[in-house]
Amino acid sequence: xxxxxxxxxxxxxxxxxxxxxxxxxxxxxxxxxxxxxxxxxxxxxxxxxxxxxxxxxxxxxxxxxxxxxxxxxxxxxxxxxxxxxxxxxxxxxxxxxxxxxxxxxxxxxxxxxxxxxxxxxxxxxxxxxxxxxxxxxxxxxxxxxxxxxxxxxxxxxxxxxxxxxxxxxxxxxxxxxxxxxxxxxxxxxxxxxxxxxxxxxxxxxxxxxxxxxxxxxxxxxxxxxxxxxxxxxxxxxxxxxxxxxxxxx
Amino acid sequence: xxxxxxxxxxxxxxxxxxxxxxxxxxxxxxxxxxxxxxxxxxxxxxxxxxxxxxxxxxxxxxxxxxxxxxxxxxxxxxxxxxxxxxxxxxxxxxxxxxxxxxxxxxxxxxxxxxxxxxxxxxxxxxxxxxxxxxxxxxxxxxxxxxxxxxxxxxxxxxxxxxxxxxxxxxxxxxxxxxxxxxxxxxxxxxxxxxxxxxxxxxxxxxxxxxxxxxxxxxxxxxxxxxxxxxxxxxxxxxxxxxxxxxxxx
DNA sequence: ACGGCCCAACTGGTCTGATAAGTTGACCAC
DNA sequence: GTGGTCAACTTATCAGACCAGTTGGGCCGT
Numbered sequence: 001x002x003x004x005x006x007x008x009x010x011x012x013x014x015x016x017x018x019x020x021x022x023x024x025x026x027x028x029x030x031x032x033x034x035x036x037x038x039x040x041x042x043x044x045x046x047x048x049x050x051x052x053x054x055x056x057x058x059x060x061x062x063x064x065x066x067x068x069x070x071x072x073x074x075x076x077x078x079x080x081x082x083x084x085x086x087x088x089x090x091x092x093x094x095x096x097x098x099x100x101x102x103x104x105x106x107x108x109x110x111x112x113x114x115x116x117x118x119x120x121x122x123x124x125x126x127x128x129x130x131x132x133x134x135x136x137x138x139x140x141x142x143x144x145x146x147x148x149x150x151x152x153x154x155x156x157x158x159x160x161x162x163x164x165x166x167x168x169x170x171x172x173x174x175x176x177x178x179x180x181x182x183x184x185x186x187x188x189x190x191x192x193x194x195x196x197x198x199x200x201x202x203x204x205x206x207x208x209x210x211x212x213x214x215x216x217x218x219x220x221x222x223x224x225x226x227x228x229x230x231x232x233x234x235x236x237x238x239x240x241x242x243x244x245x246x247x248x249x
Numbered sequence: 250x251x252x253x254x255x256x257x258x259x260x261x262x263x264x265x266x267x268x269x270x271x272x273x274x275x276x277x278x279x280x281x282x283x284x285x286x287x288x289x290x291x292x293x294x295x296x297x298x299x300x301x302x303x304x305x306x307x308x309x310x311x312x313x314x315x316x317x318x319x320x321x322x323x324x325x326x327x328x329x330x331x332x333x334x335x336x337x338x339x340x341x342x343x344x345x346x347x348x349x350x351x352x353x354x355x356x357x358x359x360x361x362x363x364x365x366x367x368x369x370x371x372x373x374x375x376x377x378x379x380x381x382x383x384x385x386x387x388x389x390x391x392x393x394x395x396x397x398x399x400x401x402x403x404x405x406x407x408x409x410x411x412x413x414x415x416x417x418x419x420x421x422x423x424x425x426x427x428x429x430x431x432x433x434x435x436x437x438x439x440x441x442x443x444x445x446x447x448x449x450x451x452x453x454x455x456x457x458x459x460x461x462x463x464x465x466x467x468x469x470x471x472x473x474x475x476x477x478x479x480x481x482x483x484x485x486x487x488x489x490x491x492x493x494x495x496x497x498x
Numbered sequence: 499a500c501g502g503c504c505c506a507a508c509t510g511g512t513c514t515g516a517t518a519a520g521t522t523g524a525c526c527a528c
Numbered sequence: 529g530t531g532g533t534c535a536a537c538t539t540a541t542c543a544g545a546c547c548a549g550t551t552g553g554g555c556c557g558t
Contacts, residue, residue: 052301085427
């Protein structure tokens, strides 16, 4: 089976394009909070699309709490820092030039460090033998794929996905989905930096063992050790890059 | 100044109503993952609204990762547990009969316990004197309003909002917004249960002091102590209610 | 029987142009 | 200054059309 890397052709609908343009302008600060949006008719004319497409885009902006809409008046831009939810994070990761925003990167790694130990602990409490078997199977695969960094990265992500699926906490689970979406945007750039973490099968194995025995504290401990490897590596890399004036990617 | 409690009259647009109906059906499991949605034209006829309203609603479902849309075929329901983001949490808090979903409630309190200590620590590191002054002013107000539970609740939330605003972590900040939206849905029901936490000005004061001195570890410690008060109180209350077979609200 | 092709009947995507309904500010009468 | 009226905005909703992609059935040549 030839594994040629194809990527899905991008087919963005008009309203998607309008949404992306407006959301970008808001998240980058070009449209500051309180600023009224142009009228729907104006926008549709300026962008060369029909009004329906503009309305669909604005409905989505409204759902993301980027704008407030009210009949009779112009929509106004909201302060996403105080109103927006975690789903905005992927849109903040890349700046105008497509470079990674290092502050966002540090933020998400810090949040990961906060949640991961508790996720591991909860999974150890609720997961049971079945989960432990799945984790061990995954670890076996990681040992076989030790040569391919990208394969390791994918397996590590799946390892945590399995933990979070079985930890019995819906908030952890949804937050994990949001964070993963941000993370995967930068995954290629981070693979090299985080490789020490991907190769740390020791702590992952300890987590799997703790899950098998239902030892929440042990799982928490090794979960913390594991993610701190990546966080510290990333912070060191970013410190070096920033002090040197350079930029990732 | 007479403070009569007025509340804004609710004016839900048609597309909002369509969105809510469909999102509810998906989140409650009436439309399981993989199930195709009715065609837009069918829906608009069945619901008695214009197709544009249906399209706006479906665009929002798509953004929330509740459905996948592709031209030429029906939209299909996605598995929100593996795709959805933290912004879905408010929609999961209440079940069909408007009762609180206790598992969701426990989940969000656990996540709060994971994040709050690190938020306090980060705020202590980055906040500075200005933040400490704001926090102390807020504490002063809380001491004056000690009689009103709802006032205390509001101030406590603002206390944490200030911490998260100054902790320099955008992921914490956005997650806080998402969680707050869930929390405020149930705030009235939880005021009584969480009152021990609202009255715990001691740990909040210790956090403010730690912020003033830039002591991250002290802030983390007292942050943990503070939120654990509420979490344990809630878990005890839910245990009692559930073993008794009763329901909150 | 099988693979390839075409076509009709779906689906969502886009467009036009109209009417209803809410907001705002200027103006005016009291 | 208070309240009413009106014109000129805005968004909300609608009907009906056509474009474009998907699907499945049937026909055909092999």
